[in-house]
Amino acid sequence: MESPASPEHTRRNLRLSRTEFLHGEEKWYVLDNAASFMPGLTGRTVTLVYRLSVNLDRTVRLPALQAALAAIAPRFPYYMVVLRRGFFWYYFEPAGEKPLRVSADSKYPCLNLKARRGGYLFRVRAYDRRIAVEFCHILADGSGALAFLKALLLEYGRTLGMDIPEAEGIFAPGETPGPEESEDAFNRHVRPGTPGPERVPRAFHIPALPLRRGQYRIITGRMPLGSTLALSKSHGTSLTEFLAAAYLAALQELFYALPPPLRAAQHPVLSLEIPVNLRKLFPSGTMRNFTLYVLPSLDTRLGFYEFEEIATLVHLFMRSAVRPKHIARQIARNVMGGRSMLLRALPLGLKDLAARLVYKGIGENTMSGSLSNLGEVKLPAALSFLAEGFAFIPAPSPVCKTKAACLSYKDDLYFSFGSLASRPELERLFFSRLAQMGLPVSVATNL
Amino acid sequence: MALCPNCRVELGDDARHCPLCRAPIRGDQTPQGARPAYPEQVIDPEDLDGLTSAEKRKIFLELFTVCSAIAAIAVTVIDLLLDGRPSWSPYALSAIAMLWLLVCMPLILAGRPWLVFSVLGPSSLAFLFLIDILDGRADWFLALGLPLGIIGEGAIVACGTLVAVSRRKGINVIAIALAGSALACAGIELVLSLRFAGRPELSWSAIVLAAGLPSSGFLFYMHYRIVNRASLRKLFHL
CATH class of the missing domain: 3.30.559.30 (Nonribosomal peptide synthetase, condensation domain)
Known part of the structure; x- marks a missing residue:
């Protein structure tokens, strides 16, 4: 059985797990513990971008998708941010009026998202019957991206005129985000004094010739x-x-x-x-x-x-x-x-x-x-008619x-x-x- | 409802181009063939969000023109303030005008190299002529400026043409530049010796020719006979 953390540690953890701050009237965010070292790792090929996509039963209707994206994006204020450099750490700043548009899909997904150049750290792409979201790991892990994709899909279905009731676990426009949604859960759950993990040996890497740059x-x-x-x-x-x-x-x-x-x-x-x-x-x-x-x-x-x-x-x-x-x-x-x-x-x-x-x-x-x-993707019955299949593509x-x-x-x-x-x-x-x-x-x- | 031939998504009825890939939309257009799992095109959405090359060129031209105009006004005013009349400022103004032409013409006439040369070639000679006559005397342009200018421009045009027509570019580009420079040096020395010694002479340029032409020949040999597929990008990649 785990020993309970001291109240002092719990208070400190709670304080440090907060990532959302105010400067005047403008919000800014601290990166979570896992993400805080990621920007320095990114480059032309190491984009840290993964993709979740849904295949629909019909061709994507772009004006409806754009409208759904515009409606649902404000529900995720902690994703509507750009990365900035501080003197000691990176931080997120709200993207403000920067337009968030659906992008064209490419032959090679998950590439060319320049996280450190002041753009969004995620994008929505459309091709034929597929809607894809590509997220940089600096922003969120697969669970966060899946929640966003589900919310976007639900709103897209409604924009198409489908009658889809509210579903548990799927965010809807107009809701107020809970404070725990942007928390740094690593900092909340750390137990000071816990020994670190044992060192693991170096592992085998496939000695294969690489693809040409820009291919994936x-x-x-x-x-x-x-x-x-x-x-x-x-x-x-x-x-x-x-x-x-x-x-x-x-x-x-x-x-x-x-x-x-x-x-x-x-x-x-x-x-x-x-x-x-x-x-x-x-x-x-x-x-x-x-x-x-x-x-x-x-x-x-x-x-x-x-x-x-x-x-x-x-x-x-x-x-x-x-x-x-x-x-x-x-x-x-x-x-x-x-x-x-x-x-x-x-x-x-x-x-x-x-x-x-x-x-x-x-x-x-x-x-x-x-x-x-990522486990099983569950959708409400009304929405599952629209979605025929999903795919999850890892970062290069x-x-x-x-x-x-x-x-x-x-x-x-x-x-x-x-x-x-x-x-x-x-x-x-x-x-x-x-x-x-x-x-x-x-x-x-x-x- | 219009369909993009590349992205295969449905667009608004009034769409004239796809907002995703910017492909023009025609009413009779429908994607043909099987549905590939991924599009054939390689797209970087951030490139589409940014300015096009033409837009970037336009902005640079505007900025450079404004800066040149400010510099021209500044030198004119300073000259007038110091001397009460234009004394040295015509030289500076000519240089600013020539610099503007050299920088902006390749941008204005992008993709049309012969047109660029047909503007810059005569302009450069005219610039030299202007500099010569600004002091009220024409004493060096015809004897030196014109022939040296023609030699320089001729060398550049000849080398550029040879590089442009060569089907495989690699070490041969260096060879052409080397041979062109060596021949230009010989031409320069001939003009200078005619002007100052009264007879054609080849002394230092003979050494340049003796070193440059065989080296150029060796590089041509390497390119066309040995390396065959060498490219500058491969050889000098950083």
């Missing part, structure tokens, strides 16, 4: 949710654990397919980053980032792993790692590090430099890939090269790989393994 390959596989769940259950795992096991198995196959001299030069540990939605472990209604990750891994020095063994290892690891006490160690490391006077006093330029080093050391170097499962990563994200909607699971590698070897190995297990997978790509 997306491969989305659609498979029946019921069959996939049944298959997961037959292996004694949850859906996420099963998909993670298949991902690790594909990575292992890729590792052993390398020529021996090249393989010997690689790091032998295959690690998969799995983001965990902390709202399920710690109470919070934040619409900003509240996600940390766990890293199931295979050490290839110990030998080859059969799929059953990988599934068992991932299952056991996830059972022990996705617990408040375990995650609290990561929160403590990140938040208490950010609270240290030495770090706070560093000018922003030096912080950006430090952020790159820290992210390299404890972030990208420790993972071979990533699998983010030049180091891991390939990352994956998935979600389920109605009877289907949508699993997307986003890759900067020139050849889709990992994707082929992953989907062909699922197909061999008897899952009918239909695949769509942009390249």
